[in-house]
Amino acid sequence: MPENLEATQAATAGTRPGGRSARVRADMVTATLAELTEKGYDQLTVEAICHRAGVHKATAYRRWGGVDGLIAGALALSADQPWPIPDTGNVDDDVELLAREVYITFTDRDLRTTPTALIGAALRSDLGAAALGAFFAARHQQAAEVVTRAIGRGQLPFGVDPVELVRATTAPLYHRLFITGEPLDERAAHRAAAAALLAARAGLFDAAVR
Amino acid sequence: MPENLEATQAATAGTRPGGRSARVRADMVTATLAELTEKGYDQLTVEAICHRAGVHKATAYRRWGGVDGLIAGALALSADQPWPIPDTGNVDDDVELLAREVYITFTDRDLRTTPTALIGAALRSDLGAAALGAFFAARHQQAAEVVTRAIGRGQLPFGVDPVELVRATTAPLYHRLFITGEPLDERAAHRAAAAALLAARAGLFDAAVR
């Protein structure tokens, strides 16, 4: 394994970005997601991904170091892409929508497969876990916008830590989905949003103190 | 693979529980945890575990079906063992202690390694994930006692769903630990406990309605 860290970086920004490398990278990411969605992590094999992408095995191992690196790469790409952030003018609705968005994404029969498989797969290696951390950091940062706007409008007290509110809203949902494996329903999403807002207004998420 | 489900059950309750089988099982569980703690999941190999336990490779594959089964078995054993539940007479303190217990378990330099490795490993396979679900179900059930007692004492309103309160208390912590990989501190534990209690008293965790 020629330095995993380097491999991941290379996957994100090759020293020779033009033309072929970029195409190979794109093809491999696509193929990875496709294979992952169809067969799941346990049946995921580098050879199958390569075959689908029309790329040689050795290349995949060189650039990504294995299955885990490929998943980390796919996740890194997803982290860059922007996510629709609700903006109704009312925090309560915005946060509720945030929670509902997560609920829908991982529940709807047509939408859930790929995201579920991708995150589930990321949990299965140290490399993937690291990429997942970065992914959520990016997402939280984006979603925090909802909170900062609300503070600006006076709908939430000043001290509130935006990211903490976002975390509190989504944590119970991801917890159910990926840790306890309990079913996720609308009520759970609503509860999470309401509880998070309540705590924020009680000053529990204030950045400064405990 | 000869029916994974069956393999897990067999690991839990062999048809011939007396003597040797039981010893083999115990030795293997111990060895699994030891190897897992020392080397981590990625370096975990059935052969090494068997060598340490003085058990033949084929036996391990027959009974547990592979590394994942061994981890599921270890987890199933942990799920059975009781956990110390706080009982101070005051819910606020009890819930706070519940959160703190999680915090300590996964933060203290001397305690954290094995539990962290075990849960982390469980997340890396479907079999392990299933065992993890059962594990948390058992834990939640035990911890719910704190809440039912509090309701009996009139410290919490009647409708509160005990398990939901426990979940809300611990979810943010496990979320940080195993999903986003963010550091866990005392403040986070306190926040989780306080927020959960607040939500419960606001009726957000009432069993009946949304």
Place this chain on the structure above:
DNA sequence: CGTCTAACGCGACGCTGGTCGCCTTAGTAT
């Protein structure tokens, strides 16, 4: 105390995931 059989020990084998060295191709720089 003798018999029965479930479970374990044993070693050899096949398969597949991952590596290596060399050659070819396609961006890049001048």
Place this chain on the structure above:
DNA sequence: ATACTAAGGCGACCAGCGTCGCGTTAGACG
């Protein structure tokens, strides 16, 4: 336009995981 080089293609090779069939052992039961 031409030379340079990073990156990909290629196939052979190696090792370690997981399997299989058989012999052995030790609980269980009368």
